[in-house]
Amino acid sequence: xxxxxxxxxxxxxxxxxxxxxxxxxxxxxxxxxxxxxxxxxxxxxxxxxxxxxxxxxxxxxxxxxxxxxxxxxxxxxxxxxxxxxxxxxxxxxxxxxxxxxxxxxxxxxxxxxxxxxxxxxxxxxxxxxxxxxxxxxxxxxxxxxxxxxxxxxxxxxxxxxxxxxxxxxxxxxxxxx
Amino acid sequence: xxxxxxxxxxxxxxxxxxxxxxxxxxxxxxxxxxxxxxxxxxxxxxxxxxxxxxxxxxxxxxxxxxxxxxxxxxxxxxxxxxxxxxxxxxxxxxxxxxxxxxxxxxxxxxxxxxxxxxxxxxxxxxxxxxxxxxxxxxxxxxxxxxxxxxxxxxxxxxxxxxxxxxxxxxxxxxxxx
DNA sequence: CGAATGTATATCGAATCGATACACCTCGCG
DNA sequence: CGCGAGGTGTATCGATTCGATATACATTCG
Numbered sequence: 001x002x003x004x005x006x007x008x009x010x011x012x013x014x015x016x017x018x019x020x021x022x023x024x025x026x027x028x029x030x031x032x033x034x035x036x037x038x039x040x041x042x043x044x045x046x047x048x049x050x051x052x053x054x055x056x057x058x059x060x061x062x063x064x065x066x067x068x069x070x071x072x073x074x075x076x077x078x079x080x081x082x083x084x085x086x087x088x089x090x091x092x093x094x095x096x097x098x099x100x101x102x103x104x105x106x107x108x109x110x111x112x113x114x115x116x117x118x119x120x121x122x123x124x125x126x127x128x129x130x131x132x133x134x135x136x137x138x139x140x141x142x143x144x145x146x147x148x149x150x151x152x153x154x155x156x157x158x159x160x161x162x163x164x165x166x167x168x169x170x171x172x173x174x175x176x177x
Numbered sequence: 178x179x180x181x182x183x184x185x186x187x188x189x190x191x192x193x194x195x196x197x198x199x200x201x202x203x204x205x206x207x208x209x210x211x212x213x214x215x216x217x218x219x220x221x222x223x224x225x226x227x228x229x230x231x232x233x234x235x236x237x238x239x240x241x242x243x244x245x246x247x248x249x250x251x252x253x254x255x256x257x258x259x260x261x262x263x264x265x266x267x268x269x270x271x272x273x274x275x276x277x278x279x280x281x282x283x284x285x286x287x288x289x290x291x292x293x294x295x296x297x298x299x300x301x302x303x304x305x306x307x308x309x310x311x312x313x314x315x316x317x318x319x320x321x322x323x324x325x326x327x328x329x330x331x332x333x334x335x336x337x338x339x340x341x342x343x344x345x346x347x348x349x350x351x352x353x354x
Numbered sequence: 355c356g357a358a359t360g361t362a363t364a365t366c367g368a369a370t371c372g373a374t375a376c377a378c379c380t381c382g383c384g
Numbered sequence: 385c386g387c388g389a390g391g392t393g394t395a396t397c398g399a400t401t402c403g404a405t406a407t408a409c410a411t412t413c414g
Contacts, residue, residue, distance in 0.1 A: 001400080001401090002400080002401080016362075016363090017362070017363065017364095018361065018362050018363080019362095026302050026306075026321070027317060027320055027321065027324075028299060028302065028320055028321045028323070028324025028325070029320065029324060032401080032402090033401065033402050033403065033404095034362095034363080034364070034365090034402095034403095034404095035364090035365075035366080035367095035401070035402060035403070035404085036400070036401045036402070037363095037401095038363070038364060038365080039364095039365090039400085039401090040400090040401095057361090057362080057409075057410085058361085058362050058363065058408080058409070059361090059362070059363090060362090060363080083372080083373090085371095085372095090320060093316050093319075093320060094316060094317050094320060095316075096316045097314045097315075097316055122205060125203050125205065129203075137274045138274075138341070139270050139271060139272075139273045139274055139338075140204060140271050142270075142334070142337075142338060143204055143205055143206065143267060143270060143271060144203070144204065144205045146205070146331075146334050147205025147206060148205070149330065149334075150327065150330065153326065153327065153330060154323075157319070157323050157326075160319075161316075161319060164315070178369075178370095179369080179370080193393080193394090194393075194394065194395095195392065195393050195394080196393095209370080209371090210370065210371050210372065210373095211371095211372090211373095211393095211394080211395070211396085212369095212370065212371060212372070212373085212395090212396075212397080212398095213369070213370045213371070214394095215394070215395060215396080216369085216370090216396090217369085217370095234378075234379080234392090234393080235377075235378070235392085235393050235394060236392095236393070236394090237393095237394080260403080260404090262402095262403095
């Protein structure tokens with residue numbers, strides 16, 4: 001998981017640990033802890049997927065190797081299976097432009113069916129909570145409704161991505177500079 | 178963390194493991210794994226915070242003890258410190274009705290300042306990403322913007338909670354039955 | 355100058371995850 | 385009737401991740 005993300009970042013350019021942490025946070029989905037990060041870097045190094053070299057001062061610049069490239073590609077290309085984590089999808093998405101068009105759509109569509117399932121169960125919970133005789137108090141009701149709305153927002157966002165995917169490659173219609 | 182949530186659920190009534198898992202998921206913020214749940218139950222049992230008794234079939238019904246009650250109260254009443262997790266807040270919220278009014282507001286206000294900080298940094302990231310010469314591709318931009326909007330939605334939701342909090346206790350205005 | 359803050363790597367123990375095993379129960383269907 | 389599929393329930397394993405903390409150098413600023 002984390003390994004996947006690290007490899008993706010290192011493809012663009014070598015980075016040192018701290019910078020990887022920052023980049024991950026900027027993508028908006030993971031403020032990884034040092035206790036995860038540094039062991040992961042050692043893991044990947046031992047595996048030969050990345051290589052460390054001395055950088056400025058205390059820094060260690062990590063670069064991806066050919067093996068690492070291969071590993072990353074296999075992770076990115078792999079069919080998204082049923083047990084794919086939310087986070088796994090987000091990582092995939094962050095590097096989606098590296099996939100050919102038709103595979104991108106597949107990734108998005110697959111995600112959509114998952115989110116649809118989440119949405120259904122969240123809605124069921126809310127409906128049940130509202131009708132039940134033993135109503136949860138307002139705080140819990142608020143929690144449930146908020147969870148539901150978050151998923152609805154996810155869904156709308158995803159649909160937007162899928163729609164814009166269809167529009168790509170047909171007529172990019174770039175603004176005249 | 179998990180211990181906190183388990184205690185809160187057991188206050189209402191005894192439950193067995195599987196049921197705790199289900200209840201947690203229904204609150205919409207945690208689908209805890211068995212690998213977390215059962216060790217946690219043993220932990221709490223050893224500590225004397227809960228007590229197991231035989232239930233129907235394979236079930237083991239867990240009930241909270243006086244010690245457990247005390248532990249839960251201290252966790253719930255504790256000042257929310259700076260390092261409070263998102264999840265910790267959600268758990269607190271799920272049991273917030275057990276706190277007196279003025280403390281409830283404090284919990285919510287405290288949360289608000291945290292979310293405000295998150296929002297600011299998420300917005301900064303998006304603004305920077307849009308203006309930078311090295312623009313991230315559309316997928317990453319979409320990720321960042323989605324992250325930002327999620328936090329905005331969180332904020333709006335929280336403000337709603339705070340507002341409704343002010344309206345409580347003043348004039349409950351209950352419907353005539 | 356010196357204190358505070360930011361950058362950077364590192365490690366520890368504990369919490370949590372994801373997968374899997376196993377046993378029992380119920381239900382529908384051939 | 386019997387038996388297979390799917391749901392219920394407890395349990396454990398190894399690996400991952402977290403949160404806290406230590407250390408140390410660099411930069412900024414009163």
